[in-house]
Amino acid sequence: MVHTTMKTSLFEPTLYIVKGMCILDNDGNRILAKYYDKDILPTTKEQKAFEKNLFNKTHRANAEIIMLEGLTCVYKSNVDLFFYVMGSSHENELILQSVLNALYESVSILLRRNVEKRVLMDNLDAVMLAFDEICDGGVILDSDPTSIVGRTALRTEDVPLGEQTVAQVLQSAKEQLKWSLLK
Numbered sequence: 252m253v254h255t256t257m258k259t260s261l262f263e264p265t266l267y268i269v270k271g272m273c274i275l276d277n278d279g280n281r282i283l284a285k286y287y288d289k290d291i292l293p294t295t296k297e298q299k300a301f302e303k304n305l306f307n308k309t310h311r312a313n314a315e316i317i318m319l320e321g322l323t324c325v326y327k328s329n330v331d332l333f334f335y336v337m338g339s340s341h342e343n344e345l346i347l348q349s350v351l352n353a354l355y356e357s358v359s360i361l362l363r364r365n366v367e368k369r370v371l372m373d374n375l376d377a378v379m380l381a382f383d384e385i386c387d388g389g390v391i392l393d394s395d396p397t398s399i400v401g402r403t404a405l406r407t408e409d410v411p412l413g414e415q416t417v418a419q420v421l422q423s424a425k426e427q428l429k430w431s432l433l434k
Contacts, residue, residue, distance in 0.1 A: 262341050267389035269350055270322060270337045271298075272382060274358075276368050277331040279306030283375065285382055287389035291322070305335060316344055325351045330367045334358075349394045350385060356396035357381040361403065376426070377403050 270291055273284035281302055292298045305319055309326050310333065317324050322337045325347045336351040355366075361377045362370045371378060380403035384393055393399050 266391075268338055268342055268346055268391055269386045269389045270339060271335075272337070272350070272354060272386060273302060273335045274371070274378075275302060275306050275333045275335070277310070277333070279303050279310065279333075282332070282368065282371065283378060283382065285386070287386070302335075306333065309333065309335075315348070323347060327351055327355050329355070332366060332368055332371065346391070350391055353385050353394040353396055353399060354381070357385065357399040357403070360396055360400045 267287070270288045271284065271286040274282045276282055279302065281299060284298060284302065286292055286298055292301050301320060305317070305324060305326075308319060309317055309324075310328070315325055315327065317326070318340060321340050323340055323342050323344060324335055324337045325344060326333060326335045328334070334351060334355050336347050336354065338347045358371065358378055358381060359366050361374055361381060381399055384399045384402050386392060
């Protein structure tokens with residue numbers, strides 16, 4: 252009898268550790284967010300409501316972890332930004348914390364230690380790439396900020412056009428088109 256109770260209380264190991272990551276500004280508005288589990292917060296409306304609630308519970312708190320709506324959320328704030336990593340309620344907080352540290356340190360390196368909203372918005376493309384290098388579909392890919400930044404840094408400006416790869420030229424053209432459309 253004891254054996255069956257223990258068996259049901261254990262969770263099946265999985266690689267899908269991260270349920271979501273987000274960066275909010277100091278008003279609780281979304282700057283960047285990715286959710287990896289379609290069963291949890293499937294719509295943008297639900298995600299934004301969750302983020303508002305999460306921000307309201309954490310923006311004045313002096314902690315690093317909170318349990319909210321069945322999710323374990325680790326977080327860190329700096330100047331006018333709040334960084335969050337979410338996992339399931341039974342997830343190891345230390346693993347989630349290592350993902351949060353990788354996210355924060357990668358962003359910090361990408362922004363040359365100037366981690367604030369204005370600078371982040373100017374470098375949003377590189378930060379989005381960092382999100383993708385850290386986690387894919389909830390599976391943690393990398394937690395070393397140096398290697399993450401090494402793969403996300405866009406160096407097309409430093410390389411002469413004749414020495415760029417086709418992918419770099421297309422990426423550069425895409426960036427220029429995007430900025431011309433946004434003006």
